[in-house]
Amino acid sequence: MATASPSPERDSGAQNIEVDYVISYTIPPSPPTETAEAEASFISLIESLSATGLATEVRPGRTPSSLLVFVKLDSEKLLKDQVYRYRVQDWLYGVRTAAPNPSHSPLTEYFASEPVTEAERLRLAYLLITKPKNEGGAGITPKVGVWRFVSSVFPLHDRKFNSEWLKEWSTKYVLDEQDLTKIRDKFGERVAFYFAFLQSYFQFLVFPAAFGAAAWLVLGGFSWFYAAVNCLWSVVFFEHWKMKEADLAVQWGVKGVSKIQLPRSQFKFEREDVDPVTGEIVKYFSPFRRLARQALVVPFAAACVVVLGGLIVGCFAIEIFINEVYAGPFKGYLTFLPTVLLTIFNPTFTTLLTRLAERLTEWENYETVDAHQASFVQKIFVINFITSYLGIFLTAFVYVPFGKILVPYLDVFAVTAQKFTTEGKPLPTQAWQINPDRLKKQVIYFTVTAQVVNFATEVIVPFAKRKVFKTVEKVQTELAEKNNDGTAVVKIQDAPDEAKFLKRVRDEAELSQYDVTIDYREMVIQFGYLSLFSVVWPLTACSFLVNNWIEARSDAMKIAANSQRPIPWRADSIGPWLDSLGFLSWLGSVTSAALVFLFNRTKDGGGPPDGSPWDITGWALLVAILFSEHLYLVVQHVVRGVIQKMDSPGLQKERAERFKMRKQLFERMVQQEVSGEEKIPERSKKESVESGRFWGRQGPAGAAETIAIGRALIRQAVDAGEKNQTKVARD
C-alpha cells in the first residue's frame, strides 16, 4: 500500500505541509508507573504547546513505543508578534541598525520590506517550544526532568532544496556568497558560518599547495624559507578570517548576536536575586564557585596527558622496540601490535575523556548555551591536540634528538618478553639505528591516510549503517506481518495520503543530530598539521586542498541526508574555535623554528641527527624559537593593521545603513521646526546684565561693527609698529 504510491502522494512525501517541528516522544512500555508518567507528561506536553499557540497533531512512530507530535505556529499573528519582539531585542542590543517602528508604518508594510526567512521562523518556533512558560514559551526541555520522554525536537528537511543543493555543489568548483546565503536562509547562520569558514580556508589553501609543491621540488623538507612563508601565510589567513567573519556577520545582519545569550535550561541556580538595577528576578550562581570548578580543567588536561599521552608513548615505545630493536620470533605479527593497541584504546579513552569533559562542563553550570559550548570546546581541543599531535611531537623532539639515550631503556620489553619465553635464552635483537624517515612518514600518515579514514568514518560508515539497519528492519517488519500481531495494527492506521510523508518523518526521526562542532574540530586540527608540521613535508597543503573540496560536499551530504535538519541558530563568528586557530598559528611559529633548527643541518652535510643530543647548543635552539615567536607576533601585529584598513562588503553595508538612517532623521528634523523661542534657564541676573553690556558694545548686528573696530585696531598696530621702527631708526 505505502510502497507503491501514485505521484500526488510522492509529492506530499517531499513537502512539509506546514509542519514547523516534529517532537519525537518515547513511551517506555514498562514499568507501569513510567508508562503512566509518560502518558501524563504527554498530556501536559500537548496542553503546553496548545496554550502557547501552537497547533499539534499526533501520529504513531515507527515502533509502537514512539509517538510523533507535529507542531506548527497556529496563527500568523503569533509569528509576527514573535518576529517583532525578537527584532526589537536585536535592535536594543545593536544587532539591527534600524528599529522596527510600528508607530510610523503599518506592520504589513514592515513585514513586506523585511520578510521573515525560513530560518528565522524555525528559530522562533523552537524558542517558543523551549523557552520557559513565564517568558511565553511552552517550556519543553528535551530529555530533561519531566520532559525526559521527549527524545528530540527537530524541523523537517526541505527535500527539494536539499537535492538541488547537493546537485549544484557537486558540479561547482568554488562556492560563492550566494551559496552561503542560501544555506543561511535554510539552516541558520551557525551552519552557514561553518561553510563560509571551510570555503575561505579552501581558497586560502591554494597558495600553500602551490608554494608547497614548488618548495618540495626545489627546497625539500625543513627549509627555513618554506617555514617563514608558511607562518606568514597562517597569520594572513587567521587575520583575514577574523575580518571576513566580522564582515559576514554584518552582511547577514547578525553582528553582535553573541551578546544576546540564549539561557541554558539545564542551568541550576543557587538562589534567585532581584536585580538592583532593573528589578527583574535573576538566577544567581556564584561566579567564584564556577571559577573554582573551572580550575578543574587543569587536572583534566593533566589526566588527558597521562592517559592519552601514556597510551601514545607506550605504543610508540613498543613500536620502536619491535621494528627497530627486536629481531625475535613472530616479528611479522608483532609489528601490528601497537596499531592494534592504538585502534582499540585510543577511541575508547577519547570517548571516556569526552564524556568526562561533558560532565565537567555540565558541572561548571553555565547560564548560557554559548558559555557552555565554549568551555566544552576548550576541553575537546585539549583531547584532540594530544591525540593528533603528540605522536609527531614525540618523534621530532624526543625520538630523533634523544633516541640514542632513551632506546636502551626499551630493554624493559625484552626482559618482560623473556619471562614468557621458556628457553631462557636472550631475545635476539638487532643493532639499533635511528630511522630518519620516521618523522616524514608519520606526518604523511596524519595528513593523507588519516584524512581518508576520517572521510570514510564520517560519510560511508553512517550510510552503510543505515542500509544495514533498513534491511534488518524490513526483515523484522515482514516477520511481524507474518506473525500478524499488535505491531501491524499501527501500520494500517496511516492514511494513504499521509503514508509517504509519515514514512519520511519516521526516517528523519531516527537520524542523529548534526553537530557543527565536530566539523569545526576536524578543520581546526587539520589547520594545525599545516601550521605545526608542514615544514617536514611541504606537500601537506596539496593533500588538504583535495580533501577539503570533498569535505565541503560530504558535509553538505551529512547535513542533507545523514542528519536531522539542524535548528537554525544564529552566530556571529566561528566562536571558540577562533582561539584554537590563533593558538595553533602561534604555536606553528615555535615548532617550525625548532624543526628547521633541529633537522635542517641534515641537508648541509652536518650529518644526520643520529639520536644523541649532538652538537646543538641549547641556547641557540632557544634563541631560534624566541626569535621566531616574537617575529611572528610582530608580523601578526602588522598584518592585522593592514587587513583592518581594507574595505569590505559588510563595512559598506553598515555605512549605507547608517547613512540612510542619518538622512531620514535629518530630513525629519528639517521638516519639524526646532523651536527657537524656548530659552534655557537664564544665568544669574547680574552676569546677564554685565554680559549684555559686553556683548552689546559693538552693536546688535555685530559682525559689521566688529570688523570696523577690528580694522581700526589693526591700523593702530601697524602705526605702532611703524612708530617703533622710526624710533629705532632715530635712536
Place this chain on the structure above:
Amino acid sequence: MATASPSPERDSGAQNIEVDYVISYTIPPSPPTETAEAEASFISLIESLSATGLATEVRPGRTPSSLLVFVKLDSEKLLKDQVYRYRVQDWLYGVRTAAPNPSHSPLTEYFASEPVTEAERLRLAYLLITKPKNEGGAGITPKVGVWRFVSSVFPLHDRKFNSEWLKEWSTKYVLDEQDLTKIRDKFGERVAFYFAFLQSYFQFLVFPAAFGAAAWLVLGGFSWFYAAVNCLWSVVFFEHWKMKEADLAVQWGVKGVSKIQLPRSQFKFEREDVDPVTGEIVKYFSPFRRLARQALVVPFAAACVVVLGGLIVGCFAIEIFINEVYAGPFKGYLTFLPTVLLTIFNPTFTTLLTRLAERLTEWENYETVDAHQASFVQKIFVINFITSYLGIFLTAFVYVPFGKILVPYLDVFAVTAQKFTTEGKPLPTQAWQINPDRLKKQVIYFTVTAQVVNFATEVIVPFAKRKVFKTVEKVQTELAEKNNDGTAVVKIQDAPDEAKFLKRVRDEAELSQYDVTIDYREMVIQFGYLSLFSVVWPLTACSFLVNNWIEARSDAMKIAANSQRPIPWRADSIGPWLDSLGFLSWLGSVTSAALVFLFNRTKDGGGPPDGSPWDITGWALLVAILFSEHLYLVVQHVVRGVIQKMDSPGLQKERAERFKMRKQLFERMVQQEVSGEEKIPERSKKESVESGRFWGRQGPAGAAETIAIGRALIRQAVDAGEKNQTKVARD
C-alpha cells in the same frame, strides 16, 4: 586705574560673561602685504563666524600686534540644533542607547531631561568654529593656510570652579567618582580619563608599595617571589584598568565615541571619490601609500637607537672609565663630564627627534585626529623608551655580566687622552673592579631623583618663568608709559567695567596649551620602571606612591593655572597608551626573570657577578625568560577572564538603560494591537489543501483530540509491549 579696582569689577574679571571661545589673532606689523592679508583674513574670519551663527566682539590684545576676538553661540536654537544633531549621530554609532525622539515629546522636555553640560556646549561650539563650511561650520583652522594669523582658539577658565577644585583636592586624600565627573563636565572626557587613570593607578600602587617595603626588609633585591608578585600585580592592574575604562566610558555615556572620528583639517587628499554606497563625496588617500610611509617608523626607531643609544652608551663608557679606571689629574671635575654631556645633548636630541616624529606623522597624512595622535604617541614612546630605560638595560645586561670583557676596550679613552697630555707618560689608571651597586643606584636615581626633577620642571619652572616675564613686562609697560607713545593708547581703550576681565583673558591667551599626552607619557614611563626594574629595588612603588599623590594635584594646578583651558574633547579610553602599558607589563615579565636569574645568585653565596660571563648557561637563562613570559601570558588570560566576570556600575547602567527601553517598547507594543488578520501570502494552493487535510484530522480545536488519540496510541504501545512479553514468556 586697572590695578586698584572695586569689588564688582573683580567679579566681572572672574566670570566669563557668556564668552564661549576667544580667538587670539596676530597681526604682523610688516611687511605691508602680510598686514593687508591679515586684515582681509580678519574680515573673512568675522564674516565666517557671523554666518555660522556666532556672535563676535573684538578687543585689543596685550601687544598692539594682537587682537582678541570673543565668540559665543548667538542663539539657543543654534545650540539645541547642534546638540540634537550630534546626539543623533552618537545614537547612530551606538554611543547612546536611546534615540533623541523629537516626534514623541517636545524638545523642551527632552532638553530638560538630558541637559547640556558645559563640556558639551564648548565642544560643539569649537566644532562649529572649526569644521568646514560645507558641514555648517566656520571652517577656521588655526595656524593653517589663510588662517595662519589665528594663533589660538581657546575657551576661558572658570576661575571660581578652578580655585574650588584646587582647594578641594589639596585637602583630600583619595579622589572619588564625583570628583572625576566634575572634571568631565568642565574639561571633557579626555582630561577626565587621565585623572581617572592616575587615580586608579595611585590606588593600585598602595599594594606594591606595602608589599615592596616588606620585600625590601625581608627578601632584599632580586627576589623571585617579589618578581612574581610584581608581575601578577601589573597584569591585574592592566586588566583591571581595561575594564575600568570601558566601565567609565559607559557611565559617562561615551562608550564607542572613538568610532566617531574627528577629521583632521590638515589631511591632504589625493582625489575626491564618490562613495559607491552612500553617494557622498569622500576624500581619498591611498592606504598603501600611507603604509609605505608608516614603514619609515623602522628607520626612525633605528635612528633613535643610534642617536640616543649612542649618546647614552658613550656617556656610560666615559663615566665608567673616569670613575672606575681613570686615576689621573682632574678626576674630581671629570666625574661630572658624562652628566654634563647628557644634560646638554639628551634634551637637544630628544627635541630634534620629537620634531622629526611630528614631521613623519604629519607626512603619514592621517584622515582623523585619533589616528594621527596614535601614530605620534607610538613614536614618542620609542624615544622615551630609549632615554628612560636604555641606561639601566646597559648596566644590567651588558656592564655587569660582560664588563670584564668590555672595559679593557675603554682604554681607547686613555689613548685619546694621552695625546693631549704633553708629558707622554701613561695615564695613571686603577685596578678595575665591577661596581655591584651601580644598578641599584641607577634605578634609585630614575625612580626618585628623576621624579623630583620632573616635578620641578613641570610645575615650578613654568611658574617661575611667568613670574619673571610678568616683572619684565611690568617694567616694559612702565617704560612705555613714560615714553607715552602709541602703546599706551591701547591701554586706555579698555572700558573700566571690562578692564579686569580683559586683563585676565590676555593672561590666558599667553598660556600654553595643555597637552594630556605629556602627562600620560610620564605615568606610563613610570609604570615601566615599576614593571621592568623594581625587582632591583623593591621600594620603587613607595616612591611612586608619594610622587603620584603630588602629581595629581600638580597636574590639576597645571591645567587650572599654567595652561589655557583645554578644549573638552571626548574619549572612551586612554587611547594608544593602553598598548604601551600592555607592552611594558609584558616586557616586565621578561626583564624581571632575567634580572632575578642573573643577580639572584649574589645572595645565595654563589659569588657576586664579577663582570665576566661566568657560569650562567645561556640556555638556562633563556628557559627562565621563556617560562616567565609564557607564564605571564597564561596568567594574563586567566586574570582577564576573571575580571570580565565582575559586575560594575557601568554595566549596571547599560543594563538599566536597555531594560528601560525594552519595557517602554513592549508597553507601546501591547497598547497597539499587532494586527492578526493580515496574512502572509499563502503557500502554493495544492500544498495548502493537503496540509489542511493533515492538520484537520484531529479537529479544529486540536489539543483535546490530539491528547485523546495520543493516549489511545500509548495504550496500544503498552498492549503491544505486554503481548510481546507474553509471547516471549510463551516461547
